[in-house]
Amino acid sequence: MEGFENDLKKVISLEERAKMKASLQELEYNKYSKKRNRSYLFVAASIAVLISFIGYSLIVNQKTSTDDLYAEYFESYRNVIQPITRGVESKNNSTKAFEAYEKGNYKKASTLLIKAYSEDKNNAYLLYQGISFLQLNNSDKAIEVLNKQLEITDKFNIKTHWYLALAYLKNNEVIKAKKSLEKVLDSSGDYKKQEAKSILRNLN
Structure with a gap:
């Protein structure tokens, strides 16, 4: 009986560890996803600013016909x-x-x-x-x-x-x-x- 209880504790412990590991992995993934999304947003915003600047420069510097x-x-x-x-x-x-x-x-x-x-x-x-x-x-x-x-x-x-x-x-x-x-x-x-x-x- 004692051996069965010990085996049960081991199984419960392994399950708890697996759950904890899965939670940590999910947390890490979410953190990475947010960071990656922020990077994409920063790059997109930078490109938009650059395009606007180039467009403005072309308008300002365009020669009169x-x-x-x-x-x-x-x-x-x-x-x-x-x-x-x-x-x-x-x-x-x-x-x-x-x-x-x-x-x-x-x-x-x-x-x-x-x-x-x-x-x-x-x-x-x-x-x-x-x-x-x-x-x-x-x-x-x-x-x-x-x-x-x-x-x-x-x-x-x-x-x-x-x-x-x-x-x-x-x-x-x-x-x-x-x-x-x-x-x-x-x-x-x-x-x-x-x-x-x-x-x-x-x-x-």
């Missing part, structure tokens, strides 16, 4: 060639051209400026033709006319370089646009120098 630069800086040059007298009927093509130009009728202005230029070869007409073509979204024609204006040196050349740069921007011809902007910066006057610097910063 040439179309945006063109839209921001383009505006027509004022009429300094042919003063318009209100109430007086226009007689010649030059007066009619600048009258149309001031009214924003750039299609009519470009046609009349071509006629005016054929009559007296005033090189300034080419500048206003180029601007009119830009207003009509015909940057290729504007480039052609503005480059023609630059064949003869006169006081309008720097303004022509400015509008030529904008026309090249419109065509996404960045290298040519930079060259024209550098001509503006190299000029003796102040015409559009700050604007040229600003555009070049965006292009570089």
